Amino acid sequence: MTFFALDRVSVTFGGVAAVRELSSVLEQGEIRGLIGPNGAGKTSLINAITGLVPLSGGRILLEGREINMLAPHRIAALGIGRTFQHVEIFTDQTVLINVMTGLHRHLSHGLCSSALMLPVARRGEAAAREEAETLLEAFNLRSYRDVVAGDLPFGILKRLDLARALAARPRLLLLDEPTSGMSEVEAAETIATARGLARDRAITLLVIEHNMRVIMALADRLTVLDHGEKIAEGTPAQVQDDPLVIDAYLGDQTDA
Amino acid sequence: MRSTRLTWLVLAALLLAVPPALGTYELYVVNIALVNIVLAIGLNVLTGNAGQISLCNSSFMAIGAYACTLLTVRLGLSFWLALPVGGVVAAAFGCVLALPAMRLTGFYLALATLGFLEITQIMIEEFPDITGGIRGMIAPRPTLFGWKFGSDLALYYIIMPIVVGLALVARNLLRSPVGRSFDAIRNSVPAAQSLGISPERTKLIAFAIAALYAGIAGGLGAAIVGFIDPVEYGAGASLRHITFIVVGGMGSLLGSIVGAVVLTLLPELLRGLKEYSDFVYAALLLAFLIFLPQGLVGLGPKLARLRRNDRTVGQTLEPERGTS
Numbered sequence: 156m157t158f159f160a161l162d163r164v165s166v167t168f169g170g171v172a173a174v175r176e177l178s179s180v181l182e183q184g185e186i187r188g189l190i191g192p193n194g195a196g197k198t199s200l201i202n203a204i205t206g207l208v209p210l211s212g213g214r215i216l217l218e219g220r221e222i223n224m225l226a227p228h229r230i231a232a233l234g235i236g237r238t239f240q241h242v243e244i245f246t247d248q249t250v251l252i253n254v255m256t257g258l259h260r261h262l263s264h265g266l267c268s269s270a271l272m273l274p275v276a277r278r279g280e281a282a283a284r285e286e287a288e289t290l291l292e293a294f295n296l297r298s299y300r301d302v303v304a305g306d307l308p309f310g311i312l313k314r315l316d317l318a319r320a321l322a323a324r325p326r327l328l329l330l331d332e333p334t335s336g337m338s339e340v341e342a343a344e345t346i347a348t349a350r351g352l353a354r355d356r357a358i359t360l361l362v363i364e365h366n367m368r369v370i371m372a373l374a375d376r377l378t379v380l381d382h383g384e385k386i387a388e389g390t391p392a393q394v395q396d397d398p399l400v401i402d403a404y405l406g407d408q409t410d411a
Numbered sequence: 412m413r414s415t416r417l418t419w420l421v422l423a424a425l426l427l428a429v430p431p432a433l434g435t436y437e438l439y440v441v442n443i444a445l446v447n448i449v450l451a452i453g454l455n456v457l458t459g460n461a462g463q464i465s466l467c468n469s470s471f472m473a474i475g476a477y478a479c480t481l482l483t484v485r486l487g488l489s490f491w492l493a494l495p496v497g498g499v500v501a502a503a504f505g506c507v508l509a510l511p512a513m514r515l516t517g518f519y520l521a522l523a524t525l526g527f528l529e530i531t532q533i534m535i536e537e538f539p540d541i542t543g544g545i546r547g548m549i550a551p552r553p554t555l556f557g558w559k560f561g562s563d564l565a566l567y568y569i570i571m572p573i574v575v576g577l578a579l580v581a582r583n584l585l586r587s588p589v590g591r592s593f594d595a596i597r598n599s600v601p602a603a604q605s606l607g608i609s610p611e612r613t614k615l616i617a618f619a620i621a622a623l624y625a626g627i628a629g630g631l632g633a634a635i636v637g638f639i640d641p642v643e644y645g646a647g648a649s650l651r652h653i654t655f656i657v658v659g660g661m662g663s664l665l666g667s668i669v670g671a672v673v674l675t676l677l678p679e680l681l682r683g684l685k686e687y688s689d690f691v692y693a694a695l696l697l698a699f700l701i702f703l704p705q706g707l708v709g710l711g712p713k714l715a716r717l718r719r720n721d722r723t724v725g726q727t728l729e730p731e732r733g734t735s
Contacts, residue, residue, distance in 0.1 A: 206604075207601055226604075227604035228604045228607050228608055231604060236605060236606075239605075243602035244602070245595055245602065247598065248594055248598065252591060256591045256594075256595050256608075257606050258588075259592060260607035265588075266584070269583055269584055269587030269588065269589055270580045270583050270584050271580070271583065276583075280586070280587070283588075319602075319606070320605070322606075323605075323607060
C-alpha cells in the first residue's frame, strides 16, 4: 500500500490559490525535499497536511486512510510530526520540558496516577526524562537542559524544535527549513543527526530547505513547487537539469 | 537534599504547633487564608498554566458552597461526604463551561465566564425556597461521630491537612504530562497540536480542576463563616482571586500560596492605619505589579541575580549548566 499520498491537493486563501491540484507519493523511509521560490506554497502544504489549514480540494492519504478531515492533534497521533519555520517553542519552559512535552502521546500514566504520584507515574516520568535526555544528547543540547527556552538564540531553538518533534516518534516528519538561522557547520551537523535518526527509525522525511547544497545532499527525491503547482519531481540530478526548474527557481539564484 | 527535608519538617512543625497559640480571630483569618490558597491554586492552574481567563472562579466556589451546605442541611448528608461531592458538582459545571471555552479565547472567553457568573448569581437568588435566596442560609459546623467542630482551632486542624493534600496533588499534576500539556497550549496551540495534544481536552481538564478546587474551597469557606449568601460570590470575589495569582506569581504553585496568604493577611496588618488602610493596600498592590511583574515568587531569583552580578562584574553570563 502507498505510504503517503497527496491526491490533487488544493489550498486557497481568500480566492488566492496557495497550492494547486498537487499530487505526489512518498515511499516509507524516503527523504523528500520540497523546494521552490518564496511564496511557492511549501509551508501552506505542510500546514494543510498537519490539519492547520483546510483543503479546498483533493485528499491526503496515510496508508490509504483519508486524514484531511481530522483535527490537527489526531493527525499528529497517527504519526505525522512537524517542525516550524519560525519555531513554535514553549518559550517559558526549560529545554528538557520542551522535549518531554514532545513525548506526550507515548506516556501512559494519566491524570489520576499522576495526581497521586503512583509508582506507575513515577516510572513513566523517569523513562520520559531519560528518553528526552537521549535526544538532547543527540542534538548537542545537553548543556542547555535546564535553561528556559525563550532565553536561547534562534539556531539552538531550531535544534530544539527538531528534537521535540522527534520525541513524538513520528513516522512521517515534516521539516520546515530546519537549518535556517544556523551556520554552515551547525546546519551540516544537525542535518546529519536528523538523517541518522530518521534512517534508524525508518522515519519518512519531507524537508523544505532553501540551502541547495544541503537539500541536494540530503534528499532521495525532490519535489519542486512554483506558484502552488508542481513543476518537477525526481532525483536531485534529474531536477537540477530540468529547464523548468532552472527557469523558475535556480535561475533566480545565480548570485547565490 | 537534607536541607529541603529540614525545611519541610520545620514548616510542618509550625503548621501544627503555632495555631493553638493564636486567638479566635487570628485563627479565623488563618482559616480564611487556607481557603484562599485552595482558590488561588485552582485558578492558577487554569489561568497561569493553561492560559485560560476566568472571571467566574467565585461561581464555582458558590456551587461548591451551596451543594455542600444543601446536602448537609436538606438531605442530612455528612459534611465529609458533602464536601467532596460539592467539589465534584462544581467540577461538572466546570466541564460545562469548558464547552464554550473550547471555541473562545481572550476577551470573548472572559465575557463568557462573566455570563456564567451572572447566571449562577441569578439561579441562587431566584430559588429562595431551596437556597435561601438573597438572604442566604446558615451553614452548620461539621460534625464527626457526634462531635462538633465548634472551635476555629478544631476547624483549622481539619482544613490544614486538606489544603496541604490539595497543594500536593496540584504539584504532582503540574509535574506530569497533564501539567506539561497545560503549559503547551498556553505557549503555542499549533505546537501542542503537532505533538498530539488536544487543546479541547486540555482546556476541559483545566476548567474541571479549577472548578473542583474552588468547589471544595466553597464548602470549607461555608463551614468557617457559618453562613452563605450570593453576594459573597460576586465578580468582586473572582477579581480578588485573580489578584492572588497575579501578585503571587502566574503559573507558580508557590506563587498561589504566597499570593493568597499575603493578600489575606495584608488588610489585617493594615487595620491599624484605619481610614488609610484601603489606600495603602491599593498602593502596595500597584507597587507589586510594577516592580514584580513575575509576582512575589519572582523576588527570589531577582535577588539571586543581583548577588551573582555583584560577583561577576564584567563577565558575560553563560547559560546555566545542567547538573549532570
